[in-house]
Amino acid sequence: xxxxxxxxxxxxxxxxxxxxxxxxxxxxxxxxxxxxxxxxxxxxxxxxxxxxxxxxxxxxxxxxxxxxxxxxxxxxxxxxxxxxxxxxxxxxxxxxxxxxxxxxxxxxxxxxxxxxxxxxxxxxxxxxxxxxxxxxxxxxxxxxxxxxxxxxxxxxxxxxxxxxxxxxxxxxxxxxxxxxxxxxxxxxxxxxxxxxxxxxxxxxxxxxxxxxxxxxxxxxxxxxxxxxxxxxxxxxxxxxxxxxxxxxxxxxxxxxxxxxxxxxxxxxxxxxxxxxxxxxxxxxxxxxxxxxxxxxxxxxx
Ligand SMILES: NC(=O)c1ccc[n+]([C@@H]2O[C@H](COP(=O)([O-])OP(=O)(O)OC[C@H]3O[C@@H](n4cnc5c(N)ncnc54)[C@H](O)[C@@H]3O)[C@@H](O)[C@H]2O)c1
Numbered sequence: 001x002x003x004x005x006x007x008x009x010x011x012x013x014x015x016x017x018x019x020x021x022x023x024x025x026x027x028x029x030x031x032x033x034x035x036x037x038x039x040x041x042x043x044x045x046x047x048x049x050x051x052x053x054x055x056x057x058x059x060x061x062x063x064x065x066x067x068x069x070x071x072x073x074x075x076x077x078x079x080x081x082x083x084x085x086x087x088x089x090x091x092x093x094x095x096x097x098x099x100x101x102x103x104x105x106x107x108x109x110x111x112x113x114x115x116x117x118x119x120x121x122x123x124x125x126x127x128x129x130x131x132x133x134x135x136x137x138x139x140x141x142x143x144x145x146x147x148x149x150x151x152x153x154x155x156x157x158x159x160x161x162x163x164x165x166x167x168x169x170x171x172x173x174x175x176x177x178x179x180x181x182x183x184x185x186x187x188x189x190x191x192x193x194x195x196x197x198x199x200x201x202x203x204x205x206x207x208x209x210x211x212x213x214x215x216x217x218x219x220x221x222x223x224x225x226x227x228x229x230x231x232x233x234x235x236x237x238x239x240x241x242x243x244x245x246x247x248x249x250x251x252x253x254x255x256x257x258x259x260x261x262x263x264x265x266x267x268x269x270x271x272x273x274x275x276x277x278x279x280x281x282x283x284x285x286x287x288x289x290x291x292x293x294x295x296x297x298x299x300x301x
Contacts, residue, residue: 008089009032011033013093013094013095014038014041019049021093021145021149022034024179026070032074033075033076033087035083053070053071080107080108084107084112086112088113088117090105092120092121105118105120109136115139117171119171127160140160141163143171144157153181161187194247206264208233211298215233215295219232236275241265245269248260249261282296
């Protein structure tokens with residue numbers, strides 16, 4: 001038995017991300033507490049974690065005993081001040097709202113262990129700004145997980161202005177203990193992943209707009225030439241071009257000209273071609289499946 005069962009990790013927010021993060025800690029043997037103000041969210045999270053564990057057993061990735069032990073170590077709680085009492089780690093993953101996040105970490109810091117560390121899973125808010133309300137901002141860090149957490153290996157650790165070396169080192173160790181690979185990024189717009197992905201998707205749309213190659217061939221280039229699991233246009237259809245556009249606008253305003261959104265993306269969003277969720281984006285979808293040969297053709301005549 002490793003020492004993880006002596007370490008209390010509290011995940012606040014039992015939505016999409018909190019569910020996956022709680023699973024990762026429970027299966028690694030930590031005392032895991034999942035907190036949410038909504039009973040429905042907690043119930044849904046518990047069912048999803050049970051399902052992930054069941055399919056892990058079916059696929060031979062975890063034993064039945066390990067799956068039972070994971071559920072045994074998981075506690076659900078609605079009251080943060082109760083759930084976070086004496087916690088060694090608190091990972092905040094409530095809705096993307098600055099004031100809500102500040103309220104959560106302030107309550108958590110009042111009741112957790114004196115040398116405990118608080119992390120936020122925010123995608124875009126400032127780690128430095130959230131930490132500013134804490135008496136010990138040096139023990140605060142960003143832990144940016146990826147969806148679905150049980151499949152994605154990466155955690156981007158976001159270093160705020162005050163995060164200490166010790167906090168970064170301890171958080172890297174924690175990632176290893178749950179089988180994740182971490183990278184460390186100084187707080188900056190788009191971190192590494194969103195910034196690279198936004199630029200690639202934007203450039204792919206410029207090529208489509210200019211008629212450089214067909215949509216299918218642009219995607220095939222990245223899949224077959226660079227071993228990407230998905231092409232940039234397929235990925236944009238999955239993420240949603242409206243989401244892509246808002247990320248690009250933010251990066252354009254903070255990082256400059258190279259992130260100026262491609263006019264074709266702006267037109268697509270105006271036309272309601274948002275991607276899979278609206279039934280058409282760069283490709284057409286029927287019953288959730290892509291229609292072969294449906295890649296958008298842009299006529300210039
Ligand atoms: N969805 C993604 O792919 C993704 C990826 C990386 C990071 N993130 C970030 O993770 C965070 C959560 O995203 P999500 O997609 O899981 O959201 P979600 O909407 O699925 O879940 C948010 C949960 O937080 C709960 N909540 C809200 N206020 C609360 C409070 N004060 N106390 C306790 N619980 C509270 C809600 O009831 C809900 O269950 C956001 O900051 C988001 O930017 C999301």
